[in-house]
Amino acid sequence: MIDSTLDYLYNLKREGIKMDLKATMDFANHLGNPQNKFKVVHIAGTNGKGSIASFIYNILRQKYKTGMYTSPHLLDFNERIMLGLDPIPDSYIIDFVKSNRDYIEELAARYRNPTFFEATTVMAFKYFADNNADYAAIEVGLGGRLDSTNIVDPEVSIIAQIGYEHYQRLGCSLTSIAHEKGGIIKKGKPVVLLDNKPEVVAEIRKIADVRNSRLVKVSDYCSVKNLKYSLDGMAFTLETPVEEYNIKTTNLGLFQIGNISSAVASMELLPQGSPGKNIIEKGIMESRWPSRFEVITRNPLVIMDSSHNPPAASALVETFRTFVKEKPLLLIGMLDDKDYFSYMSIMRKISDTVVLTTPNEPGRSIDPHSLAAGIGNMFPHVRIIEDPVEAYNYAVASSQCILVTGSMYLVGLLKKYLNSSVRPFNY
Numbered sequence: 213m214i215d216s217t218l219d220y221l222y223n224l225k226r227e228g229i230k231m232d233l234k235a236t237m238d239f240a241n242h243l244g245n246p247q248n249k250f251k252v253v254h255i256a257g258t259n260g261k262g263s264i265a266s267f268i269y270n271i272l273r274q275k276y277k278t279g280m281y282t283s284p285h286l287l288d289f290n291e292r293i294m295l296g297l298d299p300i301p302d303s304y305i306i307d308f309v310k311s312n313r314d315y316i317e318e319l320a321a322r323y324r325n326p327t328f329f330e331a332t333t334v335m336a337f338k339y340f341a342d343n344n345a346d347y348a349a350i351e352v353g354l355g356g357r358l359d360s361t362n363i364v365d366p367e368v369s370i371i372a373q374i375g376y377e378h379y380q381r382l383g384c385s386l387t388s389i390a391h392e393k394g395g396i397i398k399k400g401k402p403v404v405l406l407d408n409k410p411e412v413v414a415e416i417r418k419i420a421d422v423r424n425s426r427l428v429k430v431s432d433y434c435s436v437k438n439l440k441y442s443l444d445g446m447a448f449t450l451e452t453p454v455e456e457y458n459i460k461t462t463n464l465g466l467f468q469i470g471n472i473s474s475a476v477a478s479m480e481l482l483p484q485g486s487p488g489k490n491i492i493e494k495g496i497m498e499s500r501w502p503s504r505f506e507v508i509t510r511n512p513l514v515i516m517d518s519s520h521n522p523p524a525a526s527a528l529v530e531t532f533r534t535f536v537k538e539k540p541l542l543l544i545g546m547l548d549d550k551d552y553f554s555y556m557s558i559m560r561k562i563s564d565t566v567v568l569t570t571p572n573e574p575g576r577s578i579d580p581h582s583l584a585a586g587i588g589n590m591f592p593h594v595r596i597i598e599d600p601v602e603a604y605n606y607a608v609a610s611s612q613c614i615l616v617t618g619s620m621y622l623v624g625l626l627k628k629y630l631n632s633s634v635r636p637f638n639y
Contacts, residue, residue, distance in 0.1 A: 236360040246341030257372025267475035271495030276346035286624035357395020375523035390415035434473040518620040525558040541611035544618035569603035571621035
């Protein structure tokens, strides 16, 4: 039953991606505007927003009934909608679709049907409301201003790092992309900005000023000292104008320092007040965001990272050089809407050997032969193995250090093959 229900939801993709809020607002209004029945922290950005959402969710759930809505999923659809320590149950998904199918078809007849993401977003909001959630960490899907999650009125908004991904929809300049991301800033509500690029800061500041929203730049608000790290985790002291925190995390990657700082700043800006130093430290320590520089095995060393755009690749390369001294064998598969040439140009800085394979996303994956032709002689050693499981087994038999990256759909498939956990917390 759940398979046919999910097939129905996925088939709503026939409308593609729609950059407007009308269908989402109509659907939510039909259900009594569930998005207004719990408090929200709203997170946008090109990179880092999923990790930030996880930190916020894990902090707030220590004290409040807290949900989290993220996308896409690694293994199962249910991962997208968390409440407490549990993903949304199949029974709720089935009942929601059954109860609302007629209305979805009615919308299709008089306007258009909600897309897959629009319907999923409204379902998440209804699930949180029906279960009396106090808070939810809500990750933007695409952009911000016209993303279907942007019907919420958050307590605080967060804008993470911004890059050129999806420039076809969001604009060809960082200013125009920042304008779209900044669309989540609400009147009189504070906004936390992680990105430091001058054109991004200028645009976000302009929007914040117009909306009378306090702008907090992470680089000005937070300072870090006493950083220690290994493949077992990171520890550092985080200072804000309010508090000094002793941060410990199993989430690896220097980029996570900024994500953690953004989450902490947002907690201090909550109108209801910070949940407190001890709760924030405990939540960060318990937080886990799979597939972000995740150590899967130690012998051989297998690291998986779902980076798929040039800024994320740059962060991955920097982090890999910091944590690992060996050259990895790269196992890479990518989707056809990504800037694969720039991505691969960055990844070759840490390796001269790559195995190209196929992510688990039919219709969107780049054929590895086409990918090999597109990158030319960028890597001295290239092998093509179309089947990702076969490619993984070849990699671990051929090297003591493997980095799997390029697509969440590749990482997710291999995590499923290895029965590797996708829980967003350390239990």
